[in-house]
Amino acid sequence: MAKEEQFGNLEICIVSENKDKINEIQEVLNHFKIKLINCNAKKIEIQNDEINQIALYAALNAYNEVRKPLIVDDSALYIKSLLNFPGPYTSYVYKTIGIKGILKLMEGIKDRSATFKTSLVYVDEKGYKIFEGIVKGIITEEPRGNMGFGFDPIFKPDNANKTFAEMSIKEKNTYSHRAKAALNFGNWIINS
Template identity: 30%
Template sequence: MKLLFATNNSNKVKEVQALMPPEIKILSLKDIDCFEDIPETQNTIEGNAIQKAEYIKTHFGYDCFADDTGLEVEALNGAPGVYSARYAGEQKDANDNMNKLLKALQHKTNKNAQFKTVIALNINNKTQTFTGICQGSITTSKQGDKGFGYDPIFKPNNFNFTFAEMDLSTKNSIGHRGKAITKLVEFLKFYELKN
């Protein structure tokens, strides 16, 4: 079974393919020569994931899934949330985003945060969503060079190091995207059996 993942982020493709059973092959937008910016104009993480999956289905005809992830910081009333990728501006630069967040939290004692991923699967013109949440806290400085996005400043609960200091299999086993993908995989296995 081939399934399109509506992303051009090769890090995400790697993370997801590592969690998929071998019979499910993941294609990225690059594989179908789609290099356009897919609209993300909804005001919720779930809304953006659904919008992206529907866009690919409508314009390219592929069964696919899309994800949207946000970092929700308690002391900032859930910000950056749905605006996580462009928190510091349209250039979508991870370092700019992290610097802005660290500055915003400089004088706050509450560093609690959670990563939330919603995956929207559009298959046979039906949409299903799967949510994964990982709770943790924001560090006071960047640590580690693995991962991407906010990984160097997010420390999951019960760990003394950030996502950016973890190997991929550990991150996948406890992380927000891993949890959402696990639910997606369970659904796809059941779907395969039925069809």
């Protein structure tokens, strides 16, 4: 029997309250016949300059709470001209100054290059593994689109004509940092 068939009924917990994020990851994991279920565990986020450490801490804490194989992800937006701000503080910056605040900080700035990075951590009884996904792009001059979440309306990936917020989940996943991390995870778990 092929390994992919063996995992036909694999269910993995995900620790997240963000339904859009869960849907994006599930869209990728459907290819591997992996179903995500909500863990109902707390996602404890520490202050750290590295998103790998933030995601790992949250994943290990959640695993200690539920004792089931699970994934946790954390993403960060790094804007080159802002010295990689907001970085690991992306969620907080979105909640406080939002898209308008970032665009205000970038007024008159020519270099609009940015990178989105996701760190996805898988934990089970054997330990943990970290999967990363990175996408390069630019910060647009103004918000475009009403799909997605967070800074999606102002992030346009390289080689695309649209912002993430102008794309369907399927289209976004052809570029997205989160989809790349989920694909790395799916390939690893099916082949391990």
